[in-house]
Amino acid sequence: MSLSLENLTCNCDHGSTDAEKYAMIAQVIDAYKDKEGSLIQVLHAAQEIYGYLPLELQKFIALRMNKPLSEVNGVVSFYSFFSTKERGKHTIHVCMGTACYVRGAQKLVEALEEKLGVSVGEVTPDKKFTLDVARCIGACGLAPAVMVDNDVHRQVQPHGLDAMLKQY
Amino acid sequence: MAKINDKYDLSKIKYNYRSEMGRYEHHIYFCAGAGCISCGCADVAKTIQECLGEYNLNSKVKMIETGCIGLCSLGPVMLVMPERTFYVGLSPKNVGKVIKSHFVDGKIAENYCYQDLKTKEYIPCIDDIPFYKDQVRIALQGCGTTEFDKIEAYIATGGYATLHKAITEMTPQQVIDEVKESVLRGRGGGGFPTGVKWQAGHDAVADQKYIVCNADEGDPGAFMDRSIIEGTPHKLIEGIILGGYAIGATKGYVYIRAEYPIAVNRLSKAIDQARAMGLLDEPLFGSDFQFSLEIRIGAGAFVCGEETSLMESIEGHRGEPRQKPPLPFQAGLFGKPTIINNVETFANIPYIIKHGAGGYTRFGRVGAHGTKVFALAGDIVNAGIIEVPIGMPMRNIIENIGGGLIGGKEFKAAQVGGPSGGCITAADIDVPMDYSELIAKGAMMGSGGLIAMSTDTCMVDTARFFMDFVQDESCGKCVACRIGTKRMLEILQRITKGEGKKDDIDRLLELGAVVKDTAMCGLGQTAPNPILSTIRYFRDEYEAHILDHRCPAGRCQALTVFEIDPQACIGCTRCKKHCPTLAITGELKHAHDIDPLLCIGCGACYGSCPVDAIHPTKREEN
Structure with a gap:
């Protein structure tokens, strides 16, 4: 069995209902049943399917995996990749690694905050973008870099942001 | 896919792949590393395919997508073989001209080759480019010259033959002895001799042992491991299986960060291929040794690069460190003896076993043999991935390989070793890049991030940046790190705003010493390093901020x-x-x-x- 995040690209767009999404998540949990220590992998898949990890969903996962909710919640709150708030359709990660920082990433964050009218960590009112910063995404040769979903944009300048956002 | 049972199967695959490739007069190695992908290399690749069709070159020229060729700042790039002509800065618009000129007219399209910014000359042959000239590729061997998504391509370069040799001709102890003799030191940061670690794993007695590959490359400014995984995933797999064989582990994990989706994807595919060929989950080459390998994806926590936190995370828990001892080789993952090595360390293993320790110790210097991969970034012209013999003077890396600083600016310092390391100043630019020499200067080899900074950089602000990072990533389990980093950050923030107090430098030194001595894991123990190192070399800048309310670099x-x-x-x-x-x-x-x-x-x-x-x-x- 190979269960990678690839195979689970269903995002909210498909119009699946909550019940369908929960059923998909239940499938994932069952697939991981015999693997030791798979909570984090399950949460990755669940977030991929549901978009974020609200408390209700955490309860569902805890129950189905036969773990205390405190353990599930402890893991969700520890890792920065997991979000308990609804996210925008696209997530913008401005890389704040050393190389990007040295080459002006802070200005990109400020410019994006102004353009989108939200602060870091927030979703735009139209639910299109979540603005976030990332620790080094390993694209230091292309600094300053911005990652929108899985696309890395290289050597982004504040005046090039409009063109970048337009692609989404 | 046919299973591989013996070396004849390997030879057959090698022969078939080579004769298939041999049908073409030219090969285009087209870089599909993460860097080039982000600058639209997919469109360029499509255009190349179209052009090859248009000019009827499909029977003559074969395009192969490879991992990172190294010069990320000039991407997308391609290397034409066998001429070894290197084209840079390609786009869907210009690549047609390059293809026509090179393959139809038989003329090198010089204007699209690498240009030396100093002499303004174009350098068509990759071997003449200063960036590549002084490099020695062992861990990166094959990265940029083999198809990353075909196991056959790796086997054609001699891949998995080393594994065959080890399993059919060597005992686990012989494998360990070879690694010991090579004096390979851990490439992830600690620099602990790999052979010694493996011996401890080998000697541990247990019903189950584990071998873990740490691919949680979290240092800002480091992307070596990512390039290795994306370019030659099979080499990593071979290295891990060799490690498993040596210590007697039948199960391995690769813990990789979620920020690297391309690397995760390519490695998963490679593992599937290896499994389909019978290299995983089945007895290997007729022996009774079998090995299974699984990927675990991180979830964005820097502390998980620390080995005990990493094990916690693989077990599905919060990634908080464990008190040592017991050391991982005594009681690690799921309480069993576990050996953890970094990606680059594993990538060196096949070479060492293939060529013997003697082949490896030809490079580097006494006490630290072999090569080290560095990620060059910051204000440097040729940003990218390089591999050089250990002990090469930093000047050579910055000036020759890196091509100096952008805009001809003056070199001020380089941050070596990321947030756990320190800076090397212009006065020390001739320091040999070696574990002990760097430590003597207050920096460390670390995982290999090398960030060049020009005189426009404020060192107080740089220290503040690293402290901001570490403070944010501190897991909070121990007081020294949780509160110590916060207080140090507050002092630095104050200083960069011109509100520093007279005794702030002394307070930073004192706090730094305490956190270093008392933090529980490597993250906290090394967290004060950037501050201590910048105070050591740039105390005058701190004083200018505090006493004179002036930022000499004009950055604050x-x-x-x-x-x-x-x-x-x-x-x-x-x-x-x-x-x-x-x-x-x-x-x-x-x-x-x-x-x-x-x-x-x-x-x-x-x-x-x-x-x-x-x-x-x-x-x-x-």
């Missing part, structure tokens, strides 16, 4: 305004257009002026001036 916004030299200004109006607060006045072709009261010190004008007429200066207090 609260302390800086910019001014225009009216003699040098050519009145191009560019700075005026860039100023966000309309602080700049002046007519076209007349000297401009900045109103210091409106200037917020953002530096937008500074970057836009074509004639260097704008300079930072101290903000006068009112």
Whole structure:
């Protein structure tokens, strides 16, 4: 069995209902049943399917995996990749690694905050973008870099942001 | 896919792949590393395919997508074989011209080759480019010259033959002895001798042992492991299986960060291929040794690069470190003996076993043999991935391989070893890049991030940046790190705002020493390093901020305004257009002026001036 995040690209767009999404998540949990220590992998898949990890969903996962909710919640709150708030359709990660920082990433964050009218960590009112910063995404040769979903944009300048956002 | 049972199966695959490739006169190695992907290499690849069709070259020229070729800042790039002509800065628009000129007209399209910025000369052959000239590729061998998504391509370069040799001709102890003799040291940061670690794993007695590959490359400014995984995933797999065989582990994990989706994807595919060929989950080459390998994806926590936290995370828990001892080889993952090595360490293993320790110790220097991969970044012309013999002077890396600093700026310092390391200043630029030499200078080899900084960089601000990072990533389990990093960050923030107090430097030194001594894991123990190192070499900058309320580099916004030299200004109006607060006045072709009261010190004008007429200066207090 190979269960990678690839195979689970269903995002909210498909119009699946909550019940369908929960059923998909239940499938994932069952697939991981015999693997030791798979909570984090399950949460990755669940977030991929549901978009974020609200408390209700955490309860569902805890129950189905036969773990205390405190353990599930402890893991969700520890890792920065997991979000308990609804996210925008696209997530913008401005890389704040050393190389990007040295080459002006802070200005990109400020410019994006102004353009989108939200602060870091927030979703735009139209639910299109979540603005976030990332620790080094390993694209230091292309600094300053911005990652929108899985696309890395290289050597982004504040005046090039409009063109970048337009692609989404 | 047919299973591989013996070396004849390997030879057959090798022969078939080579004869298939041999049908073509030319090969295009097209870089599909993460860097090139982000600058649209997929469109370029499509255009190349179209052009090959259009010019009827499909029977003559074969394009192969490879991992990172190294020169990330000039991507997308391609290497044409066997001529070894290297084309850079490709786009869907220009690549057609290059293909036509090179393959139809038989003329090298020089204008699209690498250009030496100093001599303005174009250098078509990759071997003549200073960036590649002094490199020795062992861990990166095959990265950029083999198809990453075909196991056959890896086998054709001799891949998995080493594994066959080890399993059919060597005992686990012999494998360990070879690694010991090579004096390979851990490439992830600690620098612990790999052979010694493996011996401990081998000697541990248990019903189950584990081998773990740490691919949680979290240091800002480091992307070596990512390039290795993306370019040669099978080499990593072979190295891990060899490690498993040596210590007697039948199960392995690769813990990889979620920020690297391309690497995760390629490695999963490679594992599936290896499994389909019978190299995983089945007895290997007729022996009774079998090995299984699983990927575990991280979830964005820097501390998980620390080995005990990493094990916690694989077990599905919060990634908080464990108290040592017991050490991982005594009681690690799921309480069983576990050996953890970094990606680059594993990538060196096949070479060492294939060529013997003697083949490896030819490179490097006594006490630290072999090569080290560095990620060159920052204000440097040739940003990218390099591999050099250990002990190469840093000057050689910065000036020759890196091509100097962008815009010909003056080199101020390089941050080596990321947030756990320190800086090497211009005065020490001739330091050999070796574990002990770097430690003597207050830096460390670390995982290999090397960030060059020009004189425009404020070292206090740099220290603040790293402390901000570490403080944010501190897991909070131990007091020293949780509170110590916070207090140090607060002091640094104060200093960069011009509100520093006289005894702040002493307080930082004291706090730093305490956190270093008392933090529970490597993250906290090394967290004060950037501060201690910048105070050691740039104490005057700290003093300028604290006593004089001045940022010498003009980087700390609260302390800086910019001014225009009216003699040098050519009145191009560019700075005026860039100023966000309309602080700049002046007519076209007349000297401009900045109103210091409106200037917020953002530096937008500074970057836009074509004639260097704008300079930072101290903000006068009112």
